[in-house]
Amino acid sequence: MKVNEVTNLLSHYRHDWMNQLQILHGYASMGKMEKVQEKLQDIIQDSQEESKLMKLQSPHFALWVIRFNTQYDHFRLTYSIQSQHNLEQHDQALMENSQNVMNIFGDFINSLKLYMVTLVVSGQDKPEVSLSVDGDLDKNKDLLDRLGGQSYLKDVQAVESENGHTYTMKLLLNER
Template sequence: MGEEETVRLIQKYRHDLMNRLQIVSGYLSMGSADKAKYHLDNTLQFYEEERKLMRLNADTFIIWVLQFQDVYPSFTLTYHVDLLESAETSINEQKLLLTCEKLLAVLSEAAEEFHVYDLFLYIEERESDWIIRMNIKDIAVENASAIEQRYGISVTIEKEQTSFEWSIAKDERGE
């Protein structure tokens, strides 16, 4: 990542934080303490999730997440990271990133133009491996069995939601 791209990412990050704080400030100035508290709690929860994301020690993946909206404008990303209490955590970020990018290519191909889809990414650390789940509503991918075979992941399609699940063994983390 070059200097200009790094500065642009920091500016975007700062802009997002300022927007969140201005919403809280606006509600406080209107005397709506309950709404201000609600938005402040959401902001704190967002940055707590980000803190857990940073603990993955997967810099390239973290940058991918931070740049997600610019790269994939048809999708909004919400993520949740569930870590064990161990002090040091690490994941095979190449495997995680490559699988996410491949799935986004499949989803982008299936997406309708001018429609924004909510994408949820869940990363769970377990004793011997990591479980990664990606859920998206309103897209039912075709050829789920081909995707399963090609990428080694489980695909579940229920009603109007597609779920992907795969694991990354801890001994694959490349430490």
């Protein structure tokens, strides 16, 4: 990362923290202590997830996850880390494959819509990375064909949802 990219990332990060603090301040000034507690719990949970992300020893992938919402205008990412595996040996491929998947989805989006992306790192014996994208995506068959043609993906599926379709897939960790 170049210096200006780092400062840009830190600026976005600081902006997000300021937004969180302003929300807390607003709830507190209105005497809505239950809302303050809920928001604090959300902030704590997000911080714990970020800590677990860093413990995966996958710096390129972790940085991609952290920067996701600033890099992809039409997607919003939530993630859950349910594994303590060291992903260092998969770091670069995991980041590149995740980028490639999002680039494919980028070819099928409606630029007026927002799509929800969920990433889960799980697995007890062997790590597993699952990705789902939910929203009003066009060209269902074409998108499935493109995703299905990627050697680093398995179990690619699309199911109808209230927002259109939810696409789910697993990223293989041993290929690029």
